[in-house]
Amino acid sequence: xxxxxxxxxxxxxxxxxxxxxxxxxxxxxKRRGLYVVSVKDxxxxxxxxxxxxxxxxxxxxxxxxxDHIDSLVAFEPKAIKIHPRDLKKGGVIIVDxxxxxxxxxxxxxxxxxxxxxxxxxxxxxxEIFKNVIALGFLGYIYSIDPDEFKNTIVFYLKAKDEKIVExxxxxxxxxxxxxxxxxxxxxxxxxxTDSGRYFLSGNEAVALGAIAAGCRFFAAYPIxxxxxxxxxxxxxxxxxxxxxxxxxxxxxxxxxxxxASFAGIRSMTATSGPGMALKxxxxxxxxxAEVPLVIYHAQRAGPSTGIPTKTSQEDINHILFAGxxxxxxxxxxxxxxxxxFEFTFKAFNLAEKYQIPVIVLSEQAxxxxxxxxxxxxxxxxxxWERGKILTDEMVLSYMTNGKPYERxxxxxxxxxxxxxxxxxxxxxRYNSNEKTPEGFIDEECEYRNEMVEKxxxxxxxxxxxxxxxxxxxxxxAKNVLIGIGSSLxxxxxxxxxxxxxxxxxxxxxxxxxFPLHEDYIYSLTFNKNVFVCELNSFSQLRNYLSRIWGxxxxxxxxxxxxxxPFKPSEIVREIKKIIKGEG
Amino acid sequence: xxxxxxxxxxNIKIYEGKKSTWCPGCGDFGVLTALKQALFELxxxxxxxxxxxxxxxSSKLPDYxxxxxxxxxxxxxxxxxxxxxxxxxxxxxIVTGGDGDGYGIGGNHLIHAxxxxxxxxxxxxxxEIYALTKGQVSPTSPxxxxxxxxxxxxxxxxxxxxxxxxxxxxxxxxxxxSGDIKSLKEYIKAALKHKGFSHIDxxxxxxxxxxxxxxxxxxxxxxxxxxxxxxxxEAISSxxxxxxxxxxxxxxxxxxxxxxxxxxxxxxEDYSIVEEFKKQRELKxxxxxxxxxxxx
Numbered sequence: 001x002x003x004x005x006x007x008x009x010x011x012x013x014x015x016x017x018x019x020x021x022x023x024x025x026x027x028x029x030k031r032r033g034l035y036v037v038s039v040k041d042x043x044x045x046x047x048x049x050x051x052x053x054x055x056x057x058x059x060x061x062x063x064x065x066x067d068h069i070d071s072l073v074a075f076e077p078k079a080i081k082i083h084p085r086d087l088k089k090g091g092v093i094i095v096d097x098x099x100x101x102x103x104x105x106x107x108x109x110x111x112x113x114x115x116x117x118x119x120x121x122x123x124x125x126x127e128i129f130k131n132v133i134a135l136g137f138l139g140y141i142y143s144i145d146p147d148e149f150k151n152t153i154v155f156y157l158k159a160k161d162e163k164i165v166e167x168x169x170x171x172x173x174x175x176x177x178x179x180x181x182x183x184x185x186x187x188x189x190x191x192x193t194d195s196g197r198y199f200l201s202g203n204e205a206v207a208l209g210a211i212a213a214g215c216r217f218f219a220a221y222p223i224x225x226x227x228x229x230x231x232x233x234x235x236x237x238x239x240x241x242x243x244x245x246x247x248x249x250x251x252x253x254x255x256x257x258x259x260a261s262f263a264g265i266r267s268m269t270a271t272s273g274p275g276m277a278l279k280x281x282x283x284x285x286x287x288x289a290e291v292p293l294v295i296y297h298a299q300r301a302g303p304s305t306g307i308p309t310k311t312s313q314e315d316i317n318h319i320l321f322a323g324x325x326x327x328x329x330x331x332x333x334x335x336x337x338x339x340x341f342e343f344t345f346k347a348f349n350l351a352e353k354y355q356i357p358v359i360v361l362s363e364q365a366x367x368x369x370x371x372x373x374x375x376x377x378x379x380x381x382x383x384w385e386r387g388k389i390l391t392d393e394m395v396l397s398y399m400t401n402g403k404p405y406e407r408x409x410x411x412x413x414x415x416x417x418x419x420x421x422x423x424x425x426x427x428x429r430y431n432s433n434e435k436t437p438e439g440f441i442d443e444e445c446e447y448r449n450e451m452v453e454k455x456x457x458x459x460x461x462x463x464x465x466x467x468x469x470x471x472x473x474x475x476x477a478k479n480v481l482i483g484i485g486s487s488l489x490x491x492x493x494x495x496x497x498x499x500x501x502x503x504x505x506x507x508x509x510x511x512x513x514f515p516l517h518e519d520y521i522y523s524l525t526f527n528k529n530v531f532v533c534e535l536n537s538f539s540q541l542r543n544y545l546s547r548i549w550g551x552x553x554x555x556x557x558x559x560x561x562x563x564x565p566f567k568p569s570e571i572v573r574e575i576k577k578i579i580k581g582e583g
Numbered sequence: 584x585x586x587x588x589x590x591x592x593x594n595i596k597i598y599e600g601k602k603s604t605w606c607p608g609c610g611d612f613g614v615l616t617a618l619k620q621a622l623f624e625l626x627x628x629x630x631x632x633x634x635x636x637x638x639x640x641s642s643k644l645p646d647y648x649x650x651x652x653x654x655x656x657x658x659x660x661x662x663x664x665x666x667x668x669x670x671x672x673x674x675x676x677i678v679t680g681g682d683g684d685g686y687g688i689g690g691n692h693l694i695h696a697x698x699x700x701x702x703x704x705x706x707x708x709x710x711e712i713y714a715l716t717k718g719q720v721s722p723t724s725p726x727x728x729x730x731x732x733x734x735x736x737x738x739x740x741x742x743x744x745x746x747x748x749x750x751x752x753x754x755x756x757x758x759x760x761s762g763d764i765k766s767l768k769e770y771i772k773a774a775l776k777h778k779g780f781s782h783i784d785x786x787x788x789x790x791x792x793x794x795x796x797x798x799x800x801x802x803x804x805x806x807x808x809x810x811x812x813x814x815x816x817e818a819i820s821s822x823x824x825x826x827x828x829x830x831x832x833x834x835x836x837x838x839x840x841x842x843x844x845x846x847x848x849x850x851x852e853d854y855s856i857v858e859e860f861k862k863q864r865e866l867k868x869x870x871x872x873x874x875x876x877x878x879x
Contacts, residue, residue, distance in 0.1 A: 198878045212871050214863065216856050217670055236874055241859035243669055243848055248695035252662040259666025262653055264857040285656050378868050421651035422674050424630040430653040440601055440646050441654065
């Protein structure tokens, strides 16, 4: 039997090597020409708690791990109790023989109890190799040529000791040998062509986008699920003359980034909910002092410290409304590694052009999971647009004309010329207080109204530069799903299934939350049933969008807050309930 | 252009800022004067100087001096200044704030700026009071201080900021008195010449809300120490011994020549990310993809 949509879950304990095995498998499938999505489900723990990784591969581009898995590899007893419910009929379980199966009764499932740990101990004196033995076993069942795996292992581990590569290949071969003895039925996975695709996480794409955009200063405080951005930039920014700093806290980090931007370089900070909460005062500073700044925020489940390693869309309200006073901001919401790259790049241009903070709002399910992408969206159109900056040549004209340079000059478009400290001949004054055009504290509120209005005027044109909402399906469809971020894949699949049942659905994905393409959303949803799907319990997205509709009838809210992205089947089931009047 | 600059730097008026709104007699005037004189005597151009401040009376100082400025938020001045300095090491970065600003809300940043030994000059106008909010206790107010928010006397013991920065790793630590502009100017000059984190705590009387700690009080109670001492330990014990005698130690306590943060990071004192970035152009696609070759 040939499988065109294949999913496997590897479940063990943190420290078991499930993630490495999963990555090797994912990469092997990607090189087989398939689009791969990986979803990590792990605890905030270094060793010992259940962890699992699901890998789904398809000939077509996919964005979610779907509903069901074809096989399960289980290294620990709990896995065999929880995960089989996601298995398809005729699916496979590969379980370590040391796990007791006497209470496990599964119909239409092939269960293989394999001496994974035992053989790892015998061959290598180290249990950890069980993960690659299991991979070999799986490879036999799904008719993957051992050489395909070997190539990945060599490629993946080549930086490490040659002996490690050799041991891993021996472990893999052992898996095939064990499988040959006991496997009853084998399957085949489709093969496509891999013309140089990449297997990238959202965090890696954000870091890459920042480098491409000319970000040369990055200050942050480590926080899940954004830390990989910090690690990536720490490794690479020095090559481009830049620097990363680990601040003493989140507050220091964002303020350092603000200082660097004031001095004239493109700078960024990255964080998650609890960290962003601390950064809010400085967000307000960046808005008031008109400092270009990029903030990357990968959401995790909250409130407070919540579940650090699980996804959510619970910070929508926070990001939209954070800050004391009328805080200007732009909020972009990517769904894929491509958009994570693109929006981060764009964020730097927007930040400098409008001299305001730009937030790239992602979430754990995008930031830490890897996907196959065809290419990085980068071409000659990706240029550094630095906005109105004062060149050294322009300084001379200020000096000869005798007109003083005004950092906060009142202009028609609300944007003033940005000079930098160190440009000889002009003095640059930034101020967090309300100010005069020159940047002095405006103690008598002489310029208050003009300054407020100047900051508002920036917003007259911003909307035209922001990523437009993406519609999937027919514009005329009677029912519209609306979502953001990680909902992309599940929503699309749900729409396809609903339409197969002649239920007439489309999916609208919002990609810039602030400012919002209100007119378009209004006209598209006019006279339709709207289903807003979001990963929080307060209906934050629906409530925010309600300002577009007022008291519109037929707006329904689909919420999930377990810490995992939607499954297509959950959406389909909930919508059918609502349509039948059970919702 | 050079000509204009030459002319201007010859006159101390080049540092003239806006007219101040401080109370007549405020200690901060002394600091402002000493700072202007120090900059002038060292011939430091206002165009190469950035003054970063936080919030409070003292943090309004950047308005009253002609130099690049960033008036930021409460307590975060050292963090902002760190970003400025790392972006462009060639800038002369001076941070000015108050005791509430820098030792209360910003206390953590003081410790970390000191341990990094970033080449920033930090001048704290210490009046032992929160003045702009009309007279509450500050982290340096004495135990038992009675004010609006401490009607039964403050139960918090005061911190000694110089001991704090000395133990955290600051490589230049001094205390001045704004009633003695001449000495203070010398301390600031020494700090400006020092390569590393320089902390100057300045006794700067608040004439409106803290009459206990008046100019006369300080004149009677300060004791000039015989610094800079050759070791951190010696500096710390001399300060402690002076306090034990009921006197307030002033003077330059400690100077240590060691690599500052930017030098460790960039390997050079001439390097500036800002200047380097000016020379850069958009990356070619291949250059970007090279960074993720192991993802292919």
